[in-house]
Amino acid sequence: MFIGKVVGTVVSTVKDEKVVNLKFQVVQELDEQAQPRDKYVVAADTIGAGQGDLVLFSQGSSARQTTLTDGRPIDAAIFAVIDSWDVAGTLVYQKEGLETTRWDPKET
Amino acid sequence: MHLARVIGRVVATRRITGLDGEKLLVVRPVDERGEDAGATLVACDAADSGLGDLVHVCDGRESTLALKESFVPVDATIVGHVEEFAVDRDVAAGAGGVADVLPGDDAPQGGERTRAGTTTGDDALPADGPRTGRATRDHGTDPAR
Numbered sequence: 001m002f003i004g005k006v007v008g009t010v011v012s013t014v015k016d017e018k019v020v021n022l023k024f025q026v027v028q029e030l031d032e033q034a035q036p037r038d039k040y041v042v043a044a045d046t047i048g049a050g051q052g053d054l055v056l057f058s059q060g061s062s063a064r065q066t067t068l069t070d071g072r073p074i075d076a077a078i079f080a081v082i083d084s085w086d087v088a089g090t091l092v093y094q095k096e097g098l099e100t101t102r103w104d105p106k107e108t
Numbered sequence: 109m110h111l112a113r114v115i116g117r118v119v120a121t122r123r124i125t126g127l128d129g130e131k132l133l134v135v136r137p138v139d140e141r142g143e144d145a146g147a148t149l150v151a152c153d154a155a156d157s158g159l160g161d162l163v164h165v166c167d168g169r170e171s172t173l174a175l176k177e178s179f180v181p182v183d184a185t186i187v188g189h190v191e192e193f194a195v196d197r198d199v200a201a202g203a204g205g206v207a208d209v210l211p212g213d214d215a216p217q218g219g220e221r222t223r224a225g226t227t228t229g230d231d232a233l234p235a236d237g238p239r240t241g242r243a244t245r246d247h248g249t250d251p252a253r
Contacts, residue, residue: 080123
């Protein structure tokens, strides 16, 4: 899985009947320091992520393992909205308006 | 599967049903020398890993088999801790010529390819010991375990 930022939506009217009623988002991959990589994917949104949200997405056949994408021609799926993440004990990103418990590496 | 170092943790409360309770960690892939190799990724944790641990990560759809619920859209899972690993430089040379860049080479020149796969044991390793990576945590004395 990679961290990504939802940067756009995809609207398509002419499409296979198996991808009807799915929401597709354009996701830009981010590295562990929240810096954008020059890599974009179109991913099926299984949890209702919004524009600008930082999300986790999976790729390959794993992306079909949701009730929404099962048996459909999908190879990328958003499955979580990120609240925060740490690298080496340093907070890299925290979603606005959310108070989450900081991870203290000394405690684990 | 590949080797990786745990470098961080991801918090995501809004997640798909079935992933409840699964720990999400940021891991940096490492190569056969223990050096950074490739783009960092996020992996589920099936091995109770912590920051700094050297682990092996299973990729692809099979990675969900290590989790409590296997019908989840996960494509990377930490399946084990690495206490130590070693690379036989002669075998590696036969596969990709790695011996050229490893230090401590006192082996006869030009014979690596024919010796590949046949030289095993201590004789095949450099003077400074095998090419190894070690876990940074001492599991034996860690009171948290």
